[in-house]
Amino acid sequence: MLDINKIRAEYPILDLEMNGRKLVYFDTAATSQTPKCVVDKITEMYTTKKANVHRGVHELSQQATEEMENTREKVRKFINAKSTKEIIFTRGTTEAINLVASSLGEKSCHGDEIILTVMEHHSNIVPWQLIQQRKRIQLRVVPMNEKGEVREDVYEDLFTENTRLVALSHVSNVMGTINPIKKMIEIAHKHGIPVLVDGAQSTPHIKIDVQNLDADFFAFSAHKMYGPTGVGVLYGKEKFLESMTPYQGGGEMIGTVSFEKTTFAELPFKFEAGTPDFVGIAAFGTAIDYINELGIDNIAQHEHELLEYATAEMLKIPNMRIFGTSENKSGVISFLVGNIHHYDLGMLLDKMGIAVRTGHHCAQPLMNAFGIEGTVRVSFGIYNTFEEIDRFIVALKKAVDMLS
Numbered sequence: 001m002l003d004i005n006k007i008r009a010e011y012p013i014l015d016l017e018m019n020g021r022k023l024v025y026f027d028t029a030a031t032s033q034t035p036k037c038v039v040d041k042i043t044e045m046y047t048t049k050k051a052n053v054h055r056g057v058h059e060l061s062q063q064a065t066e067e068m069e070n071t072r073e074k075v076r077k078f079i080n081a082k083s084t085k086e087i088i089f090t091r092g093t094t095e096a097i098n099l100v101a102s103s104l105g106e107k108s109c110h111g112d113e114i115i116l117t118v119m120e121h122h123s124n125i126v127p128w129q130l131i132q133q134r135k136r137i138q139l140r141v142v143p144m145n146e147k148g149e150v151r152e153d154v155y156e157d158l159f160t161e162n163t164r165l166v167a168l169s170h171v172s173n174v175m176g177t178i179n180p181i182k183k184m185i186e187i188a189h190k191h192g193i194p195v196l197v198d199g200a201q202s203t204p205h206i207k208i209d210v211q212n213l214d215a216d217f218f219a220f221s222a223h224k225m226y227g228p229t230g231v232g233v234l235y236g237k238e239k240f241l242e243s244m245t246p247y248q249g250g251g252e253m254i255g256t257v258s259f260e261k262t263t264f265a266e267l268p269f270k271f272e273a274g275t276p277d278f279v280g281i282a283a284f285g286t287a288i289d290y291i292n293e294l295g296i297d298n299i300a301q302h303e304h305e306l307l308e309y310a311t312a313e314m315l316k317i318p319n320m321r322i323f324g325t326s327e328n329k330s331g332v333i334s335f336l337v338g339n340i341h342h343y344d345l346g347m348l349l350d351k352m353g354i355a356v357r358t359g360h361h362c363a364q365p366l367m368n369a370f371g372i373e374g375t376v377r378v379s380f381g382i383y384n385t386f387e388e389i390d391r392f393i394v395a396l397k398k399a400v401d402m403l404s
């Protein structure tokens with residue numbers, strides 16, 4: 001088993017005080033905290049390996065390039081992609097989805113249909129709506145049941161001869177629901193339709209094997225998996241990436257350039273215009289090492305125990321409503337108590353040192369489906385403890401008493 005106190009020692013930020021109370025950080029689904037080893041890697045890069053990548057013949061540039069390409073290989077292995085050609089570095093999940101939407105959208109026609117689920121993050125809705133405005137495509141939405149699970153029965157009925165793509169989240173950032181994506185990908189493939197998976201909430205907690213899932217695209221962000229901000233990944237099957245046009249133009253992504261004709265670089269560089277965040281990418285490699293050393297199954301196990309304990313304790317509070325009650329959940333709990341406004345609860349919890357998220361969590365269509373404006377959300381990481389949940393429960397009871 002993991003020694004959580006030893007793990008916590010890697011995160012000086014967890015020793016901070018907020019509003020005079022020791023911080024309890026329950027907002028890992030928004031961004032995880034960063035262990036010292038990852039921060040040290042950033043410092044190492046800036047102090048000893050800062051040179052532009054893929055350009056210089058000089059030794060320093062080669063070392064920086066090697067750091068970046070080492071991470072590409074670590075990512076490949078982490079998600080079990082076939083080739084590093086299929087690993088595109090982006091600024092995050094959002095940019096990865098925009099890349100696919102923009103590039104595939106270019107080729108879409110009036111009447112084409114894309115299937116999404118009702119629990120998508122705005123980053124997996126709005127990029128498709130931008131294409132919708134330009135090309136008059138249709139978005140079709142898979143509804144959910146009362147537990148916050150996708151309606152698999154309805155899903156299959158949404159496929160028509162005009163369907164071009166399915167885009168769905170692996171894990172809901174609001175409810176923690178783990179969607180049965182392997183099965184959903186299989187159904188899409190039966191209809192000959194490719195699938196893009198938003199893996200922003202699954203990569204920190206679930207072992208990903210893109211070949212086993214047979215995902216066609218898979219997007220995720222480093223900052224939610226103990227890595228730095230500003231780095232993300234788009235995995236895409238080589239056959240799709242080969243046929244897609246670049247999303248942005250610039251340096252790094254070209255073969256030759258003249259004013260008459262420009263050819264594009266080979267994969268993956270075709271999609272990486274401009275100087276990448278090679279410092280962040282190198283540090284992301286350290287974050288992947290960190291997760292591998294702890295063991296992603298151990299991480300998931302610890303978070304699951306926190307989830308079960310917190311859920312049981314929360315349900316003892318009268319008028320507690322938890323949104324998302326699937327048996328397959330990651331460490332995320334969205335809730336409301338009676339008629340108390342989510343913002344008021346969040347404010348009072350903050351006064352007691354407890355950092356939670358309130359609002360619509362970038363998933364307004366999901367809020368509409370529940371008929372609410374927002375929730376309070378707590379989410380856990382590897383560094384959270386049962387004592388922190390106890391403190392949260394005491395604070396929550398106090399806040400509820402004050403507000404009812």
Ligand SMILES: *Cc1c(COP(=O)(O)O)cnc(C)c1O
Binds near residue numbers: 121124169171172221
């Ligand atoms: C956080 C998140 C995103 C967006 O990720 P960025 O890092 O902000 O680009 C997309 N989808 C889900 C499910 C998320 O949780």
